[in-house]
Amino acid sequence: MHESKRLAKLPTYVFALLDQLKSEQRAQGKDLIDLSIGSPNVPPPPAVVEALKKALDNPQNHRYSSFEGNPEFKQAVVDWCKRQYEIDIEKNEVVELIGSKEGLVHLAFATLDPGDRVLVPLPAYPAHFRGPILAGAEVFVLPTIEKNGFIPDLDNIDESIAKKSKMLILSYPTNPTAACAPKSFFEKAVTFAKKHDIILIHDFAYAELYFEGKKPPSCLAVKGAKDVCVEFHTLSKTFGMAGWRVGFAVGSKEILDLIRKMKTNLDYGPFGAIIKASVAALKTPNDYLDNMRATYQKRRDIVVDGLNSLGWSLKKPMAAMYVWAQVPAGFNSMSFTNELMDKTGVVVSPGTGFGELGEGYIRISLVDTNQRLAEAIERLQKAGIRFHA
Ligand SMILES: Cc1ncc(COP(=O)(O)O)c(C=O)c1O
Structure with a gap:
């Protein structure tokens, strides 16, 4: 089918690629902790x-x-x-x-x-x-x-x-x-x-x-x-x-x-x-927003403290629902995303999905419960995944 020049000009949509990889892993019965998309899971009021x-x-x-x-x-x-x-x-x-x-x-x-x-x-x-x-x-x-x-x-x-x-x-x-x-x-x-x-x-x-x-x-x-x-x-x-x-x-x-x-x-x-x-x-009323913020802040702390215990030295982000982390030496954004998915079932977004300047980073979305986020960190630790420059 003919694709318009307009559409063909777009850089590869990394997230579509990621979706495919996720489906393959799920088909093998893997329990994925999906922290790739920023799809909030705090319910509406x-x-x-x-x-x-x-x-x-x-x-x-x-x-x-x-x-x-x-x-x-x-x-x-x-x-x-x-x-x-x-x-x-x-x-x-x-x-x-x-x-x-x-x-x-x-x-x-x-x-x-x-x-x-x-x-x-x-x-x-x-x-x-x-x-x-x-x-x-x-x-x-x-x-x-x-x-x-x-x-x-x-x-x-x-x-x-x-x-x-x-x-x-x-x-x-x-x-x-x-x-x-x-x-x-x-x-x-x-x-x-x-x-x-x-x-x-x-x-x-x-x-x-x-x-x-x-x-x-x-x-x-x-x-x-x-x-x-x-x-x-x-x-x-x-x-x-x-x-x-x-x-x-x-x-x-x-x-x-x-x-x-x-x-x-x-x-x-x-x-x-x-x-x-x-x-x-x-x-x-604003207390809904206060609770929502407290929920994400707690998740942020679990992920940042967890990654820092594995060799990263991340500052705690002051907003949004993401942790932006450098990939360890020897990896690029996509290869580290694959490594995490293969070895731990933790799914993150490769930084390159956000433009070429995202190379060398992954984005972790804080879109699961405290328990699952702690489990994600534990899976990394058990798989021997650490940050090294
Ligand atoms: C910066 C930014 N703008 C807009 C959107 C899309 O929001 P909406 O659900 O309103 O289309 C997102 C979603 O992740 C986002 O991160």
Whole structure:
């Protein structure tokens, strides 16, 4: 079958390869501890599940959703943004999404032309570079390294590169490195975007998944950011609703109108009953989030302390649901991922799934119970897997 040039241009999807390997291992009856995908397993608030059940009984919810979005949901987003991040959003500055991945990729199609340049710090969540590539744009990599806290140096971008760029895609806390950025970095990013007439995207998927009380800043909290910036949120991570497919984007109305226009040609927005239940989610008392954070923090400690007892010297990440760890000498990302799967049944993501700069690393997702994570460490120890430079 003919594959479009657009699709063929994408780098290999490492996770599809990983899926195949997992199936082979499972077919052999192996008990895998799957820490590869960032699919949250903390259940949504019970009131949200109840709200969905109730919403299913409303025949109106079985019809198409409105292109304009649900006013109650938009109001809940406005209130949420004020309550959580002290940012002022109008109802017409909200777009409902069928998950933020959908929005990120469609945004690329709505705003980029073939040949347009997009600045993307790597390693990154794959949609940040795959979306622009699918839209025919050219990705200009901003390398990020551990020494610089995985934050790109915007001052070092050549004027000629910046001038020809159309978009900058940021995401802090970051998947896969779990790096966080201070408000001063976002101030710099907003100034940079304004100076060079660049659309600034901030994927804030892990906004609520932070540890030790260190709340990550919203890019929209920077004065004047709304002129150039759109921020993406997801209920997947915040409320354990990854399978529900619901998120939203807020910020520059001009940019959001383009996403909306794109979406009117593609879909009808999220299922009405899910939107109704999402309103309940956004009204959830904050102790749900406190418990969710405590759960992931405990898991982080088990994995980081465990790996450090096996020779790694990892710092504890302050946000997100990932541990980003170097592979031992003699391995690359994929060969170490294979070694772990073969010898221990522990499945991680090879760093190369997040761009070439992820080579030499693996990402461990904290998506199983404390007991299973402790068992994963024990399996490594029993198999004699240790870190050595
Ligand atoms: C940074 C980032 N953005 C977006 C997503 C996708 O979220 P959603 O479930 O809303 O599509 C993920 C999922 O892992 C992510 O890590």
